[in-house]
Amino acid sequence: MTDKCCICGGNLLDDESRARYVEQGVSEESLKDWLGNNARPVANGRCCNPCNDEHVIPARINRLHAGLPMQALEDELGHYLRVRRELN
Numbered sequence: 868m869t870d871k872c873c874i875c876g877g878n879l880l881d882d883e884s885r886a887r888y889v890e891q892g893v894s895e896e897s898l899k900d901w902l903g904n905n906a907r908p909v910a911n912g913r914c915c916n917p918c919n920d921e922h923v924i925p926a927r928i929n930r931l932h933a934g935l936p937m938q939a940l941e942d943e944l945g946h947y948l949r950v951r952r953e954l955n
C-alpha cells in the first residue's frame with residue numbers, strides 16, 4: 868500500500884485537505900487511515916483530493932456523457948460519496 872497519489876505523486880492526503888478535515892472535526896486518528904480516492908478511470912490506484920477534483924471526477928462525468936451506465940459510475944464513486952457524507 869502506497870501513501871502517494873498515483874496521478875501526481877504527492878501525499879494522498881495533501882496538507883490543505885488535512886487542515887480542512889481537522890477544522891471540520893475529523894480526528895487525526897481517522898486521517899491516519901486515509902486511503903485517498905479511487906482514481907479510475909484516470910489511473911488504477913489511489914489519488915489525492917486535488918487530482919480527484921481536477922481529473923477523476925471530470926473524467927467520470929465525460930464517461931457518463933459518453934453513455935457509461937449509471938451503476939458503473941456509482942460503483943466508482945462509492946468511496947468518494949461515503950467520505951463526503953461523513954463530512955456533512
Ligand SMILES: [Zn+2]
Pocket residue numbers: 872873874875876877914915916917918919
Ligand atoms: Zn494527486
